[in-house]
Amino acid sequence: MNKIKTDICIIGAGSGGLSVAAGAAQMGAKVVLLEGHKMGGDCLNYGCVPSKALIAAGKHAYAMGTGAPFGVTPADAQVNYSAAKDHVHSVIATIEPHDSQERFEGFGIEVIREFGEFISETEVQAGDTIIEARRFVIATGSKPFVPPISGLDQVPYETNETIFDLREKPDHLLVIGGGPIGMEMAQAHRRLGCEVTVIEGAKAMGKDDPEMAAVVLNRLREEGITIVEDASAEEISGSAGDITVKTSNGTFKGSHLLMAVGRKVNIDKLNLAAGGIDHDRAVKVGDDLKSVSNRKVYAIGDAAGGMQFTHLAGYHAGIVVRSALFGLPAKAKTSHIPWATYTDPELAHVGLTEAEAKEKFGDKAEVFRFPYAENDRAVAEGKTTGLIKVMVHKGRPVGASIAGAQAGELISMWAMAIANNQKMSALANTVLPYPTLAEINKRAASAYFTPKLFDSPRVKQIVGFVQKWIP
Numbered sequence: 001m002n003k004i005k006t007d008i009c010i011i012g013a014g015s016g017g018l019s020v021a022a023g024a025a026q027m028g029a030k031v032v033l034l035e036g037h038k039m040g041g042d043c044l045n046y047g048c049v050p051s052k053a054l055i056a057a058g059k060h061a062y063a064m065g066t067g068a069p070f071g072v073t074p075a076d077a078q079v080n081y082s083a084a085k086d087h088v089h090s091v092i093a094t095i096e097p098h099d100s101q102e103r104f105e106g107f108g109i110e111v112i113r114e115f116g117e118f119i120s121e122t123e124v125q126a127g128d129t130i131i132e133a134r135r136f137v138i139a140t141g142s143k144p145f146v147p148p149i150s151g152l153d154q155v156p157y158e159t160n161e162t163i164f165d166l167r168e169k170p171d172h173l174l175v176i177g178g179g180p181i182g183m184e185m186a187q188a189h190r191r192l193g194c195e196v197t198v199i200e201g202a203k204a205m206g207k208d209d210p211e212m213a214a215v216v217l218n219r220l221r222e223e224g225i226t227i228v229e230d231a232s233a234e235e236i237s238g239s240a241g242d243i244t245v246k247t248s249n250g251t252f253k254g255s256h257l258l259m260a261v262g263r264k265v266n267i268d269k270l271n272l273a274a275g276g277i278d279h280d281r282a283v284k285v286g287d288d289l290k291s292v293s294n295r296k297v298y299a300i301g302d303a304a305g306g307m308q309f310t311h312l313a314g315y316h317a318g319i320v321v322r323s324a325l326f327g328l329p330a331k332a333k334t335s336h337i338p339w340a341t342y343t344d345p346e347l348a349h350v351g352l353t354e355a356e357a358k359e360k361f362g363d364k365a366e367v368f369r370f371p372y373a374e375n376d377r378a379v380a381e382g383k384t385t386g387l388i389k390v391m392v393h394k395g396r397p398v399g400a401s402i403a404g405a406q407a408g409e410l411i412s413m414w415a416m417a418i419a420n421n422q423k424m425s426a427l428a429n430t431v432l433p434y435p436t437l438a439e440i441n442k443r444a445a446s447a448y449f450t451p452k453l454f455d456s457p458r459v460k461q462i463v464g465f466v467q468k469w470i471p
């Protein structure tokens, strides 16, 4: 058995673990990084990267059939599904070197390609190496949750870990789960020429504001995706190419099945009990991301049990670097963390939703909307579907939701404003290039000031007075 003593041992080389490793090593800490499977974790191999690459393929196919309003004769896209998957894998291969073992060894990090498990409160074993560390970071991510639905274990099904390797084009893809994974994959497959039925036990895109989700769901339905809500999958039967899902709201048949019903945090291999680390479905941590029961251990990203996003894992990594390396107090907040679902139109959000703002601030919460249809660039591009909605309290934005083209890009202004506690005036004072979609942000900010300036008797009185006196 080898023995290593180190400053920081990071368990999991995905979005969060790699960020802690790179930051800590480059600031002079001795770092050991454990990875039992693929460098880069879910995001690179089975998540963000392949899903956005497949969505991009679907967008190309869709554009070929929708040029008529622009004077471009629509053509039936000839989709080679397997070649679309080649594109997905070439995107992964292009990004992979950034997350590679060689690159991280180049930072002076000892990378061990084994799963790690705690053997005491200060030691982890990975293969035939025992690592004693002053601090541990659990960054083990999550995997698809597969619910105990009757018959599921008897039929072939895909998850996010297998769908990007599927080479035969599904004639009819059944998607169980109408969250971000389900909806992104449903639209990509529909645009690549598959029939698609989404079976959702509650409401599709249920974590988002219903008004904004409706914008996306309407478009998905218009594109021919069947979305059945309040339909909890109860029994699954059939065989390859012929799958039947019985739900509380009807029975649905398809050729392939994708399970997208949520995630299970990867804690089973960690022997958390040996490390004195409390957990429920994730590691129990405080705002400081330290285990509530073993203060030498941090958990970040999906393993910390909150929101599940790559940028959140990266944000957590920054907090751990500050706390573990410099001993500075640092606390994780969620009020400024944005998210986006990359359907077309996209749906993005940061801060409080309208309902949350009204619950928190009552009548003092103000809500301002601005439609894409009144943005000149959106009109020119034929992308007039959607709206922005901004929640304001005492002159400062406390939340923003955008459903429409490029929403994931456009939310960044509000993410910055909310993260820095800026006033609405900071947005209204910003001059943006014309014509851009980003002007919807400024128009929403202006909507806040319009009644204060144009409907105010006091402003009218002052202007009248000044006009009398200036030469």
Ligand SMILES: Cc1cc2nc3c(=O)[nH]c(=O)nc-3n(C[C@H](O)[C@H](O)[C@H](O)COP(=O)(O)OP(=O)(O)OC[C@H]3O[C@@H](n4cnc5c(N)ncnc54)[C@H](O)[C@@H]3O)c2cc1C
Residues within 6 Å of the ligand: 011, 012, 013, 014, 015, 016, 017, 034, 035, 036, 037, 038, 039, 040, 041, 042, 043, 046, 047, 048, 049, 051, 114, 115, 116, 117, 139, 140, 141, 142, 160, 181, 266, 269, 270, 300, 301, 302, 303, 308, 309, 310, 311, 312, 313, 342
């Ligand atoms: C289909 C899909 C699409 C997504 N799209 C987006 C998106 O567009 N934008 C976004 O922000 N987020 C997206 N996400 C979420 C995002 O991928 C995750 O939130 C993010 O990867 C979490 O980072 P992490 O560091 O916590 O875990 P991961 O990146 O998953 O890394 C965990 C690593 O730990 C390793 N590991 C596990 N146990 C052990 C152990 N005992 N010892 C050693 N190694 C271990 C795993 O093998 C893995 O490599 C998507 C997820 C999915 C599934």
Ligand SMILES: NC(=O)c1ccc[n+]([C@@H]2O[C@H](COP(=O)([O-])OP(=O)(O)OC[C@H]3O[C@@H](n4cnc5c(N)ncnc54)[C@H](O)[C@@H]3O)[C@@H](O)[C@H]2O)c1
Residues within 6 Å of the ligand: 147, 149, 176, 177, 178, 179, 180, 181, 182, 184, 199, 200, 201, 202, 203, 204, 205, 206, 207, 231, 232, 233, 234, 260, 261, 262, 263, 307, 308, 309, 339, 340, 341, 342
């Ligand atoms: N664009 C992005 O940032 C992005 C994209 C994909 C995934 N992700 C991350 O991954 C996480 C997981 O995504 P997800 O879509 O798997 O999970 P989710 O929890 O967001 O959605 C799962 C859905 O499945 C439904 N469901 C559960 N059991 C069911 C059953 N028996 N029958 C029918 N429906 C059922 C739930 O009601 C829920 O709406 C997300 O929360 C997100 O954080 C992010």
